[in-house]
Amino acid sequence: MAEIISMSSFIITCPNCNHQFEPGDTMREEIEKELRGKMIDWQKKKEVETAELLEAEKKRMHAEMQDKVRKSLAADYENQLKILQEKAVESEERLKASRQKELEFLQKEQALKAKEEEIQITIQRQLLEERAKLKEQLQKEEADKISLKEQEYQLRTKELEKQIEDQKKLVEEMRRKQEQGSMQLQGEVQELMLEEMLQSTFPFDKIEEVGKGVRGADCIQIVRNQFGNESGKIIYESKRTKDFSNEWIEKLKKDMRSFGADVAVIVTQTFPKDMDRFGEKEGVYICTFSEVRSVALLLRNALLKIADARKSQENKGDKMVMLYDYLTGTEFSEQWKAIREGFMSMRQSIQRERDTMEKLWKAREKQLEKVLLNAAHIQGSVEGIAGADAVNLNLLEDNDPLMID
Numbered sequence: 001m002a003e004i005i006s007m008s009s010f011i012i013t014c015p016n017c018n019h020q021f022e023p024g025d026t027m028r029e030e031i032e033k034e035l036r037g038k039m040i041d042w043q044k045k046k047e048v049e050t051a052e053l054l055e056a057e058k059k060r061m062h063a064e065m066q067d068k069v070r071k072s073l074a075a076d077y078e079n080q081l082k083i084l085q086e087k088a089v090e091s092e093e094r095l096k097a098s099r100q101k102e103l104e105f106l107q108k109e110q111a112l113k114a115k116e117e118e119i120q121i122t123i124q125r126q127l128l129e130e131r132a133k134l135k136e137q138l139q140k141e142e143a144d145k146i147s148l149k150e151q152e153y154q155l156r157t158k159e160l161e162k163q164i165e166d167q168k169k170l171v172e173e174m175r176r177k178q179e180q181g182s183m184q185l186q187g188e189v190q191e192l193m194l195e196e197m198l199q200s201t202f203p204f205d206k207i208e209e210v211g212k213g214v215r216g217a218d219c220i221q222i223v224r225n226q227f228g229n230e231s232g233k234i235i236y237e238s239k240r241t242k243d244f245s246n247e248w249i250e251k252l253k254k255d256m257r258s259f260g261a262d263v264a265v266i267v268t269q270t271f272p273k274d275m276d277r278f279g280e281k282e283g284v285y286i287c288t289f290s291e292v293r294s295v296a297l298l299l300r301n302a303l304l305k306i307a308d309a310r311k312s313q314e315n316k317g318d319k320m321v322m323l324y325d326y327l328t329g330t331e332f333s334e335q336w337k338a339i340r341e342g343f344m345s346m347r348q349s350i351q352r353e354r355d356t357m358e359k360l361w362k363a364r365e366k367q368l369e370k371v372l373l374n375a376a377h378i379q380g381s382v383e384g385i386a387g388a389d390a391v392n393l394n395l396l397e398d399n400d401p402l403m404i405d
Contacts, residue, residue, distance in 0.1 A: 153385070160382050167375045189357060190289060191218045191238045193350055194267060198236075200343035201293055202300060203335065204228070217255045217264075221296065223303045226326055232303030234296065235261035238289075239268040246272065249284050256284075263299050267292050 013019070191209075198221055199207045206222040221234040237252045248266055256264040264284045271277070271286060278287040278295065287295045326332055 157382070157385075160378065164375070164378055164382070167371070167378065170371065189353070190240050190267070194236060194238050194289070194292065195219050196346045196350065197293060198296060200339065200346045201296065203339045203342065205300070217252060217259070220259055220261065221300070223300050223307075225304060225307065226323065229307075231307035232263070233259065233261040234263045234265060234299055234303070235259055236292075237264070237266045239266060239270075241268075242270065244268060244270045244272050249282050252284055253282070262303060265292065265295060265299070 195207055195209060195218075198205070198219070202221065202223075204224050204226070206224065208220045208222065210217055210219060217235045218238045219236050221236065223231045223234065225231050235252065235256050237248060237255070239248060248268075252264045252266060255261075266284055266286045267289055268286065269288060272281060275281065275286060278285075278291050280286070285295060285299070
């Protein structure tokens with residue numbers, strides 16, 4: 001192919017005669033075509049050869065590389081084996097040392113366990129001793145506390161007993177005062193009602209009240225006739241108690257003589273044992289408050305008749321005329337009307353006072369209930385502490401009249 005030159009200066013030499021000539025255009029084209037074909041074949045051949053060379057070189061290089069790698073691996077393996085052997089020896093030595101250390105550690109651990117067990121035994125012994133001391137101390141403190149609590153309990157019980165005793169005394173005092181006050185108040189109310197009734201029933205008579213604190217009757221009725229002349233005296237004693245006393249009769253008879261009275265009357269809600277209704281005993285008339293109006297009217301009329309009988313022989317005709325004129329006159333009519341109005345007014349006043357006193361009694365009953373309720377609370381507290389049978393805290397008996405429903 002080195003002989004191929006540009007076709008413009010291409011000269012052909014005949015191999016036989018060595019004659020040189022330039023080819024024509026047709027020949028030139030054929031020659032160029034042939035040369036191109038040969039060139040292509042040559043190029044293909046070169047390419048194949050090059051490829052074969054490259055493949056052979058590649059195989060050679062691959063074999064060399066494998067050989068080098070094999071040698072390198074062998075060397076590395078020997079080195080690694082040697083290193084591993086050295087490490088195995090070193091590991092064996094380390095293992096021996098570790099086993100020795102482990103043995104020493106186990107020996108030390110065993111010694112420590114023995115020491116720990118000894119310490120635990122010592123600690124347990126000390127704990128038992130301390131626990132026994134603490135238990136003894138706690139028992140002593142508990143005994144002291146129990147003794148102190150027992151003393152406090154005894155003091156508290158004494159205080160409660162003192163309070164309950166004071167409450168009992170207070171209840172008894174209140175009951176006594178209530179009974180006294182109620183009886184005294186009821187007696188005073190009856191005395192007042194008696195005086196008002198006599199004054200309203202007999203407006204011409206003079207009703208005198210005996211002063212409070214003065215021993216004697218409650219009131220005196222000075223009977224007067226239509227002319228205002230005194231015709232006699234009736235002395236009254238008002239009693240409002242549960243039992244009748246015969247001493248009242250003797251006392252009132254003395255008062256009757258002391259005041260110069262003609263008749264004595266005891267107004268009471270209870271009669272002597274030998275009486276069950278109005279009557280006369282030992283010269284003294286005894287009746288209830290509901291009967292006193294009628295009794296007073298009868299006794300007054302009797303005194304008037306006695307007084308009239310004494311003077312019946314003097315100016316009998318003139319007195320009858322005067323009495324008739326007085327009874328049929330306007331003065332008697334107006335006075336009687338005033339008496340009736342006064343009677344009604346006093347009756348209404350008495351009813352209002354009665355309602356007021358009943359309210360007062362109810363208020364006092366509520367106060368007494370409050371005292372009994374507080375006493376019951378104290379009793380419950382004491383029984384809860386000391387037991388129901390420890391202290392008798394009953395203020396009242398089962399049939400005590402102060403038990404309020």
